[in-house]
Amino acid sequence: xxxxxxxxxxxxxxxxxxxxxxxxxxxxxGELGLAEFRDLNPSVNTFQRKHVNEIKKCEEMERILxxxxxxxxKADISLPERDVNPVAxxxxxxxxxxxxxxRLEVELGExxxxxxxxxxxxLELIEYTHMLHVTRSFVQRTCExxxxxxxxxxxxxxEKDTVMDYNSMQRLGAKLGFISGLIQRVKIEAFExxxxxxxxGYTILSYSEVEEYLEDPETGEPTKRMxxxxxxxxxQIGQKVKKICDCYHCHLYPYPTSNDERNDVVExxxxxxxxxxxxxxxxxxxxxxxxxxxxxxxxTWVIQVKKIxxxxxxxxxxxxxxTNKCLIAEVWCPVNDIPTLRRALxxxxxxxxxxxxxxxxxxxxxxxxxxxxxxxxxxxxxxxIVDAYGVGTxxxxxxxxxxIITFPFLFAVMFGDxxxxxxxxxxxxxxxxYENNRKLKNTRNEIWNTFFEGRYIILMMGLFSIYTGxxxxxxxxxxxxxxxxxxxxxxxxTAEVWKPEDLTGNKFLTLDPNITGxxxxxxxxxIDPIWNLASNRLTFLNxxxxxxxxxxxxxxxxxxxxxSTYNHLHFRKKYNLYLVFLPELxxxxxxxxxxVFMIFYKWLVFSAKDSRNAPSILIHFINMxxxxxxxxxxxxxxxxxLQVFLVVIAVLSVPVLLLGKPIYLYWVHNGxxxxxxxxxxxxxxxxxxxxxxxxxxxxxxEGSSHSDLSTSTEHKKEEFDFADEFLHQAIHTIEYCxxxxxxxxxxxxxxxxxxxxAQLSEVLWAMVMRVGLRTDTRIGVxxxxxxxxxxxxxxxxxxxxxxxxxxFLHALRLHWVEFQNKFYGLPxxxxxxx
Amino acid sequence: MVSHSLALPMICxxxxxxxxxxVAPFLVPKGPNRGVIVTSLILTAVCCYxxxxxxxxxxxxPLFGPQLKNETIWYLRYFWE
Numbered sequence: 001x002x003x004x005x006x007x008x009x010x011x012x013x014x015x016x017x018x019x020x021x022x023x024x025x026x027x028x029x030g031e032l033g034l035a036e037f038r039d040l041n042p043s044v045n046t047f048q049r050k051h052v053n054e055i056k057k058c059e060e061m062e063r064i065l066x067x068x069x070x071x072x073x074k075a076d077i078s079l080p081e082r083d084v085n086p087v088a089x090x091x092x093x094x095x096x097x098x099x100x101x102x103r104l105e106v107e108l109g110e111x112x113x114x115x116x117x118x119x120x121x122x123l124e125l126i127e128y129t130h131m132l133h134v135t136r137s138f139v140q141r142t143c144e145x146x147x148x149x150x151x152x153x154x155x156x157x158x159e160k161d162t163v164m165d166y167n168s169m170q171r172l173g174a175k176l177g178f179i180s181g182l183i184q185r186v187k188i189e190a191f192e193x194x195x196x197x198x199x200x201g202y203t204i205l206s207y208s209e210v211e212e213y214l215e216d217p218e219t220g221e222p223t224k225r226m227x228x229x230x231x232x233x234x235x236q237i238g239q240k241v242k243k244i245c246d247c248y249h250c251h252l253y254p255y256p257t258s259n260d261e262r263n264d265v266v267e268x269x270x271x272x273x274x275x276x277x278x279x280x281x282x283x284x285x286x287x288x289x290x291x292x293x294x295x296x297x298x299x300t301w302v303i304q305v306k307k308i309x310x311x312x313x314x315x316x317x318x319x320x321x322x323t324n325k326c327l328i329a330e331v332w333c334p335v336n337d338i339p340t341l342r343r344a345l346x347x348x349x350x351x352x353x354x355x356x357x358x359x360x361x362x363x364x365x366x367x368x369x370x371x372x373x374x375x376x377x378x379x380x381x382x383x384x385i386v387d388a389y390g391v392g393t394x395x396x397x398x399x400x401x402x403x404i405i406t407f408p409f410l411f412a413v414m415f416g417d418x419x420x421x422x423x424x425x426x427x428x429x430x431x432x433x434y435e436n437n438r439k440l441k442n443t444r445n446e447i448w449n450t451f452f453e454g455r456y457i458i459l460m461m462g463l464f465s466i467y468t469g470x471x472x473x474x475x476x477x478x479x480x481x482x483x484x485x486x487x488x489x490x491x492x493x494t495a496e497v498w499k500p501e502d503l504t505g506n507k508f509l510t511l512d513p514n515i516t517g518x519x520x521x522x523x524x525x526x527i528d529p530i531w532n533l534a535s536n537r538l539t540f541l542n543x544x545x546x547x548x549x550x551x552x553x554x555x556x557x558x559x560x561x562x563x564s565t566y567n568h569l570h571f572r573k574k575y576n577l578y579l580v581f582l583p584e585l586x587x588x589x590x591x592x593x594x595x596v597f598m599i600f601y602k603w604l605v606f607s608a609k610d611s612r613n614a615p616s617i618l619i620h621f622i623n624m625x626x627x628x629x630x631x632x633x634x635x636x637x638x639x640x641x642l643q644v645f646l647v648v649i650a651v652l653s654v655p656v657l658l659l660g661k662p663i664y665l666y667w668v669h670n671g672x673x674x675x676x677x678x679x680x681x682x683x684x685x686x687x688x689x690x691x692x693x694x695x696x697x698x699x700x701x702e703g704s705s706h707s708d709l710s711t712s713t714e715h716k717k718e719e720f721d722f723a724d725e726f727l728h729q730a731i732h733t734i735e736y737c738x739x740x741x742x743x744x745x746x747x748x749x750x751x752x753x754x755x756x757x758a759q760l761s762e763v764l765w766a767m768v769m770r771v772g773l774r775t776d777t778r779i780g781v782x783x784x785x786x787x788x789x790x791x792x793x794x795x796x797x798x799x800x801x802x803x804x805x806x807x808f809l810h811a812l813r814l815h816w817v818e819f820q821n822k823f824y825g826l827p828x829x830x831x832x833x834x
Numbered sequence: 835m836v837s838h839s840l841a842l843p844m845i846c847x848x849x850x851x852x853x854x855x856x857v858a859p860f861l862v863p864k865g866p867n868r869g870v871i872v873t874s875l876i877l878t879a880v881c882c883y884x885x886x887x888x889x890x891x892x893x894x895x896p897l898f899g900p901q902l903k904n905e906t907i908w909y910l911r912y913f914w915e
Contacts, residue, residue: 405878526886
């Protein structure tokens with residue numbers, strides 16, 4: 001337990017490693033994870049260290065592995081789920097792994113490139129086929145439009161059925177040309193307009209849409225395309241048309257001149273497409289095989305490469321000794337683990353077959369060691385949330401073991417619902433039961449990982465919420481009536497205060513506890529269920545919850561102040577106990593402890609009989625500070641005197657807190673010097689008491705000047721320390737005193753959030769579930785199913801997720817700020833050993 | 835309705851949380867986690883007992899009663915007694 005309360009005791013050790021077995025020893029140490037290496041070559045540049053080449057090789061391997069992983073994921077191959085943890089391979093195997101990886105990379109790269117080329121080819125051929133198919137229908141179509149051919153007399157080729165007649169064209173001395181291809185559908189109108197403007201009717205454009213979506217060879221996206229056929233005459237026009245086609249990114253294909261030619265081309269294309277399909281298929285299969293083979297060992301390689309890189313990095317931190325035959329390393333490691341360290345070194349030496357063993361020596365040091373906490377799977381979650389604020393200094397008291405209980409408790413005070421707590425606890429319980437399921441452990445989803453890491457925290461939060469929900473008597477905004485309510489309605493009728501006509505006349509009536517028989521005693525477990533039915537429920541609950549928050553807050557903070565005694569005693573600063581801890585505790589308890597006392601006193605002493613003149617605690621508290629004891633009637637005899645006494649103690653403890661420690665430290669540093677001087681004189685002149693007395697008297701007069709001369713430098717140092725110390729203590733005092741007030745008020749968030757939760761829960765019930773339950777027609781039964789679905793979804797999303805995150809955050813803040821600044825030192829960023 | 839005393843629940847719950855917080859720590863077996871378990875038991879007992887105590891003391895001497903709707907009063911008169 002001392003390990004979790006304070007942290008492990010750490011020591012600095014020196015390792016002497018034989019050059020031959022250094023790699024294996026570090027590999028063994030790395031597997032254990034117990035040591036933190038110090039950098040013995042801090043002045044050396046990263047690029048000048050000894051093993052920089054090996055690290056470069058490792059990084060190259062990591063790059064290849066990254067590429068392989070991406071390719072495997074693209075091919076949708078599932079990676080094996082085994083829990084692999086291979087040991088780092090020996091240096092001679094590293095080259096073999098490197099070669100394998102490089103070969104795989106080259107192979108995969110080539111095959112992928114081939115596949116892409118083939119695919120592009122295939123798409124082009126498909127486009128060509130479509131184009132031929134569609135233009136055939138152009139030509140056939142145009143030949144049917146006989147009556148309109150009057151305009152196209154210049155191009156008599158349209159009269160014949162499908163054959164382009166060059167002969168008739170040559171009669172005119174013009175050369176008829178055709179350009180055919182495909183263009184994106186969105187561009188066709190602009191294309192047509194451009195053609196018309198540039199070529200002014202010397203071209204004819206026919207186009208038609210391709211029904212299917214064709215894949216673009218360059219981008220691979222499916223697009224809608226139109227097949228077009230431009231017939232033009234004249235070479236110049238032809239050039240212009242070609243330029244325009246380029247501009248609009250058309251895919252041009254050669255246009256067959258005769259029907260037979262067209263048919264031949266179509267046949268040829270068909271066979272080529274089929275061949276390409278087969279080849280592509282084979283290529284994809286081969287690619288898949290290569291990827292599968294790589295995927296089997298890729299995770300092993302990833303871990304191995306990481307370990308190799310880590311080992312070389314650590315080797316870079318070590319330094320050579322004078323004989324250049326063995327490496328020296330300095331590590332921080334726990335004192336209890338030195339034997340384990342020794343054994344690891346022996347194992348490493350044995351594995352590498354070295355004749356001379358490596359050994360470890362503990363060396364004394366005055367540096368502050370890093371902080372280490374040994375945690376198991378249960379406590380690690382709580383330690384993480386404490387460390388998120390700051391890691392404590394070495395051997396300081398650790399708030400984590402207390403946070404295990406107080407954090408879920410404060411969360412539950414703010415969350416307080418039996419039903420919601422039950423759901424949360426069941427969810428966490430399911431996660432805990434299946435915590436060894438690999439699929440749950442190793443997902444890449446960040447949010448799920450966060451929940452999974454905190455499964456024990458969520459379990460504790462859920463269990464405590466069940467308890468506080470029981471006490472608040474709130475289960476999905478309804479109350480449980482286990483023991484029977486302590487309030488009796490009948491007694492109001494039997495006492496003749498209410499008559500039956502009152503019920504019809506008044507909408508609301510209030511029970512009066514003054515009447516006998518109405519209030520029969522407090523409900524034994526929590527809040528009475530009748531309050532759930534009352535319309536002035538919040539008046540009662542607010543008063544109760546506010547007082548509860550203040551009580552819990554003052555007790556939590558006092559606990560924090562008391563914990564600081566651990567630190568004072570451990571670091572042997574006993575004066576802190578009297579000069580810091582005592583004034584702090586007195587200040588807190590005299591003011592806010594007295595407030596808590598007043599709350600309890602009012603609860604116990606004042607009852608319904610005195611409800612007319614029941615005192616307001618707030619007024620009394622304010623009057624205490626203003627020292628006006630006689631404006632309101634006292635709670636108890638002697639109250640005025642006691643309050644004055646408490647205020648005086650609290651006010652006096654402030655200067656003690658402010659000045660006590662600096663003055664004491666100043667006296668310690670200076671006064672001992674004076675004593676030293678006296679002792680020196682005593683040694684020299686032991687002869688005559690009288691002379692000694694005279695000497696001392698002489699010294700007293702000149703004592704100050706003596707100390708000035710001889711200890712001038714140290715005096716300056718004391719001066720400097722005193723100012724620094726005084727400033728530090730002044731800041732601490734102001735922070736503490738103002739903090740007491742503001743932190744006590746800050747604990748009222750316990751009331752605020754539990755009120756918000758209860759109200760949200762009630763609104764959800766009243767607006768959603770009750771609407772469904774109140775439809776009493778036959779349809780209502782069916783209607784209830786979606787209503788309940790909506791209720792469940794809203795409960796989980798708003799109340800369980802949003803509210804619990806909110807309560808989690810506020811409970812965390814209460815711990816980090818209000819609790820921890822009572823005793824936790826300024827967090828220094830020290831490393832934790834992992 | 836039902837007459838509740840203050841003494842009986844006080845004795846019951848004090849003994850319950852007293853068992854959890856004072857007696858159970860001695861029954862925890864020795865092991866590396868003994869300290870954490872003992873701390874947790876004591877803190878749980880203190881927190882839960884305090885919470886219950888505040889709830890029952892706040893209701894022991896009520897200064898005012900619940901204000902109910904007339905339908906609720908009618909229902910309670912006939913069904914809760």
